[in-house]
Amino acid sequence: MYSTEIEVRTGAEAVVHDLTHEAESFLRDADATDGLLHVWVPHATAGLAVLETGAGSDEDLLAALDRLLPRDDRWRHRHGSPGHGRDHVLPGLVPPYATIPVLGGVLALGTWQSICLVDTNLDNPVRKVRFSLLAG
Secondary structure: OEEEEEEEEOOOOOEEEEOHHHHHHHHHHOOOOOEEEEEEOOOOOEEEEEEOOOOOHHHHHHHHHHHHOOOOOOOOOOOOOOOOHHHHHHHHHOOOEEEEEEEOOEEOOOOOOEEEEEEOOOOOOEEEEEEEEEEO
């Protein structure tokens, strides 16, 4: 299995960060043909989503997460910035992993699909993302 870890700077705001180009670069470096790309975020407060970006869906996802997981004092997990406990619930809704088929060295994503890091944690501006290729 070929695997590597990258670092992503997400900043001090909630973000949906498109990782598709990094995934494609990883596949080129791996000389990928057919197989599965597994993407993993080793953090307790971030997740991965496959969705359309740039047309409002990324902002809609963050707005929906704000409605579902308000940044207030209701959370039992209470360290860091106010409402940070909600960030620890996020991976229950947006999992820290995604697996995408690779065919002929190309991600088998739909026309508008992108692989995205979802990070609502204001206290951790740097994330690690692991790409692993399981060759077919």
